[in-house]
Amino acid sequence: MRLDIQIVEYSNLFILLDGMMKPDYVLESHLLKVIAHPVRLEILEGLCGNQRCVAEVESLIEGITQSNISQHLTVLRHCGIVDFRREGNKRCYFLTNEEMIIRLLAALRGEHIVDRAVDQTSSESDSGVFEKSSPRNE
Numbered sequence: 001m002r003l004d005i006q007i008v009e010y011s012n013l014f015i016l017l018d019g020m021m022k023p024d025y026v027l028e029s030h031l032l033k034v035i036a037h038p039v040r041l042e043i044l045e046g047l048c049g050n051q052r053c054v055a056e057v058e059s060l061i062e063g064i065t066q067s068n069i070s071q072h073l074t075v076l077r078h079c080g081i082v083d084f085r086r087e088g089n090k091r092c093y094f095l096t097n098e099e100m101i102i103r104l105l106a107a108l109r110g111e112h113i114v115d116r117a118v119d120q121t122s123s124e125s126d127s128g129v130f131e132k133s134s135p136r137n138e
Contacts, residue, residue, distance in 0.1 A: 030079075031079060031081075034075060034076065034079050034081070035081070035104070037072070039061065039064055039068070039069070039072050040072050040075070040076060041105070041108075042060070042061050043057055043061070043069065043072055043073065043076065043082075044076070044081070044082075044095065044101050044105065045105055046060040046061070047082060047093060047094060047095050047098075047101075048095065048098060048101060048102055048105070049098070050094075051085070051092045051093065051094040052092060052093060052094075053087070053090040053091060053092045053093070054066055054069055054070050054073065054090075054091065054093070055090075057069050057073070057093070073093055077093075080096055081095070081096060081097075081101070082094065082095055082096060083096050
C-alpha cells in the first residue's frame with residue numbers, strides 16, 4: 001500500500017497577517033487529512049500516555065504489517081505529530097503534543113476529558129481519560 005500524502009511542514013499552523021496571528025486553514029486541513037486515517041488514529045490512541053517502538057504498535061493493531069505501520073509513523077513524524085528516540089536499534093515513538101491528541105480523540109468520540117487537577121473526586125485507579133458526554137438538552 002502506497003501512502004499518497006503530500007508532506008508539508010506543520011511546525012507552525014499560524015501565519016502573520018496584518019500584524020496579527022491568524023490560523024492557516026490550509027495547513028490545518030492538511031494536518032487533519034493526515035490524521036483522518038483509521039490506522040493513524042489507532043496509532044495515535046496507542047501512543048497516548050506511552051512511548052512505543054514499532055513492534056509494540058504492531059501488537060496493538062491487528063492485520064497491519066510492521067512495514068505499513070512504519071510508513072504511517074513516518075507520515076505522522078513528518079507532520080510533527082509524533083517523534084522518536086533511539087534506544088539501541090529501536091525507534092521508540094511518542095506524541096509531540098499528547099494533550100492535543102487526547103482532546104482530538106475525545107472530541108471525535110463525543111467524549112469529554114476528565115481534568116484530574118479539577119476533578120478531585122476521581123480516584124488514582126481510574127484508567128480512562130475519556131468519559132462519554134451526556135446529550136445536551138437544548
